[in-house]
Amino acid sequence: MAKKPNNEDASLDMTPMIDVVFQLIIFFVVTLKMSDDKDTTIKLEDGAHGIVLTQDELPPSQLTIDVAKTGRVSLSNITLTDQMLAAKIRERKQKFGPDFPCMIRADQKAAHRHIARVMNICAAQGVWKLSFVAIAEHKAPQK
């Protein structure tokens, strides 16, 4: 009498499945962006026609200054005074020259006086090429 094939099920070969699952895990680990420190209260304005920020546009020399609606100025979510910001910019300029990408990430409702203050600090250090961060395309779920 022929052996029933489903007796084999007890020792089903798992190796291909484990391979696939590991591949998936590696994919997710690699694509997972560590939630970088930034001021999460900032709501940016849309700017579909700007230069889309890719990894090339974000070299290690870049500096992103966060300006919240309240006027709080921060780098990597650490609040800075005007003097501290000026010192940071001076340091960058000495290291990379005055053309390092200096980006201002300001809330859409922030009053211009706060942005003017930051821009004046940059300009006073000789950094007058500035960029403003905007949203090119909405992907995150709207809150």
Add this chain to the structure above:
Amino acid sequence: MTPMIDVVFQLMIFFVVTIKQEDIFSKLNANRPAPNQSSSSSESNDTQIKIDIGFSGLIFNGRGVRMSELKSNLKQLSGTSKNATVLIRCTMDSPHGKLVDVLDACNQYGMHNLSIFSM
């Protein structure tokens, strides 16, 4: 083998759940002349376009305009004077979002010589 597969599945579920889509960001370039430089300075051999941003409105070359009118004006000008200097003057109480809107409109029509002043 079973415990390992369990752990691996747990990891999978963790990564699937924690991954989230991020918005795509763009940057809008502009110049900020040093504060001691006066806005009316410099060799104005090119045409200058003046856009004033107030708390509630826009003024384009001395005329109050809406955003759509500003865009159509910029569109017309982009045909003839792409290298024109655009002087953007913001009042201190104007919201930053408006400045970004104006910068975006300038970028849309290929104007890249933008300077921001505050008043």
